[in-house]
Amino acid sequence: MNTEAPETTPEELDAVLRRAADAAPLYAALPAAERARALRAVADALDGAVDELVPVAMAEAHYPEARCRSELGRTTFQLRLFADVLEEGEYLEAMIDPADPDWGTPRPDVRRLLVPLGPVVVFGASNFPFAFSTAGGDSASALAAGCPVVVKAHPGHPELARRTADLVIAALADSEAPEGVFALVSGFEAGRRAVTHPLTRAVGFTGSIPGGRALYDLAVSRPEPIPFYGELGSVNPVFVTRAAMGARGEGILEGYAGSATMGSGQFCTKPGVVFVPEGAKLDALVDDLAARAAAPLLNDRVAEGFARGLDALAAHPATEVLVSGEETGQGRSPSLLRTDLDSLLEHSEDLLAECFGPATLVVTYPDERRLLEVGGVLRGQLTVTVHGEEDDPVAPALLALGASVAGRVVWNGWPTGVAVTHAMTHGGPYPATTAPSHTSVGSTAIRRFLRPVTYQSVPQPLLPPELRDGNPLAVPRRVNGGLPSE
Amino acid sequence: MNTEAPETTPEELDAVLRRAADAAPLYAALPAAERARALRAVADALDGAVDELVPVAMAEAHYPEARCRSELGRTTFQLRLFADVLEEGEYLEAMIDPADPDWGTPRPDVRRLLVPLGPVVVFGASNFPFAFSTAGGDSASALAAGCPVVVKAHPGHPELARRTADLVIAALADSEAPEGVFALVSGFEAGRRAVTHPLTRAVGFTGSIPGGRALYDLAVSRPEPIPFYGELGSVNPVFVTRAAMGARGEGILEGYAGSATMGSGQFCTKPGVVFVPEGAKLDALVDDLAARAAAPLLNDRVAEGFARGLDALAAHPATEVLVSGEETGQGRSPSLLRTDLDSLLEHSEDLLAECFGPATLVVTYPDERRLLEVGGVLRGQLTVTVHGEEDDPVAPALLALGASVAGRVVWNGWPTGVAVTHAMTHGGPYPATTAPSHTSVGSTAIRRFLRPVTYQSVPQPLLPPELRDGNPLAVPRRVNGGLPSE
Structure with a gap:
């Protein structure tokens, strides 16, 4: 065909x-x-x-x-x-x-x-x-x-x-x-x-x-x-506040896994990096992703580009592989990696590169006020997502960070699935768009x-x-x- | 100073x-x-x-x-x-x-x-x-x-x-x-x-x-x-239909001389080229421009650039100098050149180059329907001006030509003087703007x-x-x- x-x-x-x-x-x-x-x-x-x-x-x-x-x-x-x-x-x-x-x-x-x-x-x-x-x-x-x-x-x-x-x-x-x-x-x-x-x-x-x-x-x-x-391109960062993780962490990570693997992770709006508090329980997320079946990628060129990007991320000294996706006759199963906030800030160019396909990076942070430092290393984004509580003290600053680098700011939802409507923005500063x-x-x-x-x-x-x-x-x-x- | x-x-x-x-x-x-x-x-x-x-x-x-x-x-x-x-x-x-x-x-x-x-x-x-x-x-x-x-x-x-x-x-x-x-x-x-x-x-x-x-x-x-x-940059062409020239040619050319020499011709909206029917009487325009006093240019760089541009235009085999402006201690007096439509179409790159300063080009045309051919050689413009009569058969096509290459289309007026208002456009396709x-x-x-x-x-x-x-x-x-x- x-x-x-x-x-x-x-x-x-x-x-x-x-x-x-x-x-x-x-x-x-x-x-x-x-x-x-x-x-x-x-x-x-x-x-x-x-x-x-x-x-x-x-x-x-x-x-x-x-x-x-x-x-x-x-x-x-x-x-x-x-x-x-x-x-x-x-x-x-x-x-x-x-x-x-x-x-x-x-x-x-x-x-x-x-x-x-x-x-x-x-x-x-x-x-x-x-x-x-x-x-x-x-x-x-x-x-x-x-x-x-x-x-x-x-x-x-x-x-x-x-x-x-x-x-x-x-x-x-x-x-x-x-x-x-x-x-x-x-x-x-x-x-x-x-x-x-x-x-x-x-x-x-x-x-x-x-x-x-x-x-x-x-x-x-x-x-x-x-x-x-x-x-x-865009890595579409997701920030999960400490309060949100405490209140409904399991549901958030379940939603995250679904959004990140939709279309085998081949969406421009795939959430490629999620920030969670240190100590957050990731077992369910690991199990969820490890259990997901392999799915084919779009074509050989995408598959090769993805493999190169994932290998570089996995080989980076600042990352740890939590789920190692496999290439089977059926395609690729999802991968999950982890790093910490300091490493991300230090190696942002490597760790925030878009990896188009089923792989995402969890970043653990010590103090949620320090999430605002990410604004200094983020390039232009299609979306920034915040999972928080309405009275979260850090929420206004995270939303403002989102508006300063992205075309769309999502609250307690997922960036995949761009509504076709009047008020939608699917855009943002370079390299999200030109x-x-x-x-x-x-x-x-x-x-x-x-x-x-x-x-x-x-x-x-x-x-x-x-x-x-x-x-x-x-x-x-x-x-x-x-x-x-x- | x-x-x-x-x-x-x-x-x-x-x-x-x-x-x-x-x-x-x-x-x-x-x-x-x-x-x-x-x-x-x-x-x-x-x-x-x-x-x-x-x-x-x-x-x-x-x-x-x-x-x-x-x-x-x-x-x-x-x-x-x-x-x-x-x-x-x-x-x-x-x-x-x-x-x-x-x-x-x-x-x-x-x-x-x-x-x-x-x-x-x-x-x-x-x-x-x-x-x-x-x-x-x-x-x-x-x-x-x-x-x-x-x-x-x-x-x-x-x-x-x-x-x-x-x-x-x-x-x-x-x-x-x-x-x-x-x-x-x-x-x-x-x-x-x-x-x-x-x-x-x-x-x-x-x-x-x-x-x-x-x-x-x-x-x-x-x-x-x-x-x-x-x-x-822009040459801001002005088209004068045969009917308009017949009805009020003298007034149009007087207005043209005023607009073209305003600020010593140093406006981005200076009309740099005017199309008039063959046989139009240009004596009054020539006398008007020849009688205008020299005025200083903005600075030496502008004066040198203008002299270079004007010399090239005057030396072009397809042009004839009607008024030869002079450089005096007081500055530059206006110049006027002439060519015909066929020459303009053939040498458009040379003859439609912006000449920033007090010089303009008259183009005589045989048949006003042929003015539409100018659309094929005009680059993007800030303005296009049409002087016509309301029932001029060529007027709708000339206005459409203007809208196809320029940000502003002026009727029976002059492009200099950009109104600061809501509906104004001071722009246009390249090289008028980027x-x-x-x-x-x-x-x-x-x-x-x-x-x-x-x-x-x-x-x-x-x-x-x-x-x-x-x-x-x-x-x-x-x-x-x-x-x-x-």
Whole structure:
């Protein structure tokens, strides 16, 4: 099944991007309601093909059926959420400041809205063959924004990418989206060329730090640099206060084991390190992880990278192996390591490196006030989690530490499972992402592919309808800086 | 008067950034209303020192008194506008999505708001010693966002930078802002080091394409890249349709001459190229520009760069010199060159290079439909201007061309004079800026220095007050994706 797709040639890639660039103004000019209809048609097509797509995903990504079905459900939910966002219209950030001779500085009539950037190249992720790949969040938000999308298929699921793309292309064509608004390309070199192609206007990427950084470097060293939205890596620290461990330690560690091994630990939001008080009983956690069956990893490259990272961690003089996961014919079983707070602070670069797969590190701390020192060695994170009691004296400082380094702060829960909702942030300072002001999950992910344009003193009939007096499209608008209203 | 400031040493710079980083969490924690008060105190201090500051600006930037006074007025207006933005609170983009078991994907309680990035380095611009320098738009928006600011003084106005910084620092101290929240550094190497310093979290820059690109390259090649908001260069094309030229050509060309020579042509928004129909009478324009007196340029570096650019343009086989500006003891008088549309399309790279100073290019076109071909050779622009009649058949396409390459589209007006208002965009695709999704003028400029954080399942007393039930701070919030309300 894992048939390698043929590499897209430079000539083919150029033709794909030319078609995307030709489609860009036509697609941007489609009324938002029609783009919403097109996104729903894509969602319907994918849902209708669930029985065809899920077996392909299972075979290529080595995930169980339930996981594949729920991930596809999340993907089509996401497409429909962006359709809702388009119909609601606030994403346009329309603003009208009428001319005002008393404003304090000269003020003609100025009216602003967001417009699409143009062709976007999306790199599919290995670990979410649906939700962060061909028709995943980057594609959905770019298409919603009005940008053509060229997906670079992940080599780990080429057949799923092809079948998904075929369905997307057919659904868009049925919705009268212009030809060329969506395409799939394959191959390492084609991906690099797509990032540097002069017609590409932005890039969305989910993957490893080295891979993402290499492509980011290409995007920013172009003669005309373009935005590169990369979601790279995170160790997603979990802090368990002494009070929380005392009150419900067993349940917390059980939850931790579940979150850390979900999808064989191949989530960007896997909790990779958990801080517990010295003396905390870890026997149940050790037994729990040791009893878990081996599960296959995504592909050989992931398996090799994981083995290298785990070996380095296990060989580090500051760590002790509590559970030594095994590689069997069925895949990898989970590993658990331990260190102490002082060692972590001293060797943070080694011990806080992301180890993508089923391995986690327990860090024991003597005094919970000293947990705040971790803020000094943590790099940017997607998430920070705190398990505490409401009256824990250290809780406010730990939450503040979380907000200072991460895009999401979780209380008494787990970072895996990113809710697809308006207020979600799946982002954070580098290396969590290459663009800390943005998110790749949630309705505000659409912003990444838009830019503002201001119309100054443009007469009514020549304005975009979204900005005309009388608001014929009933989009929410801020007038004179007030709150948006229709 | 033009006393070069001593170069900030690496040790001094490090100390400045450490103080800024120490101040960052304290300053971020100040209630928005107190930050607003601090910004107003800065504005009051600068307004109160107008009679001290204006002579320094006149001496260092070689601008007339009226220009300096109005630029200072614009600067303090801008500081007060950001104070208003803080009090209004929508800039926080607060969102609340309560837990919802029927949401379609798992949805715990998630609440989002924007938080400051941390220490920001701002590079003062040569041509706006007040409005885009020490206490200019980048500093005002970063301080409003809650970020400490380290300004790299422009060598063209070191004394004004020092005096302005002293006033800012004193006013912030009086407002009980934490020590270290604002500082001034000097010197080329100090500027480079500030961009690569590990504690710097973002950079704001206004200046030339080569200077800005060099610093951008440093920012994006750091081990941990940071956002670089550079406003670099633009030729700000002006299209005059045949009908507009016929109806009111003389007035248009008079307005053009005024806009193009404002501030000796040293505005980023100077219209550098104007498209007029073949046969348009240019005599009045030629006489107007030839009669204008020489005015001094900002400094020797600008004067040398301008002379080089103008010489290259004048020596180009495709151009003809209509007015040959002179260099006198008083400065430079304006130059005017001409070419035709075919030559422009063929030699666009040479003929559409920004020539910073009092020189502009007239391009004659045969058929106004052919103006749309210019879209194929224009790089990203701050502005595109169209002079037309409302029923001009080509007007909609020219406005669309403008929106496709520029951040602002001006109708029957001039791009110089950027209104400080909510709906303004002073930005555009590269090389107009290095961050097309943002603006450096207007109230949304604050976004550049903020990033989202989502709180998941955090109990009421541990939430930031902006996100608590009951909305104790009365900030506008979107609940369940609805429109913001208090």
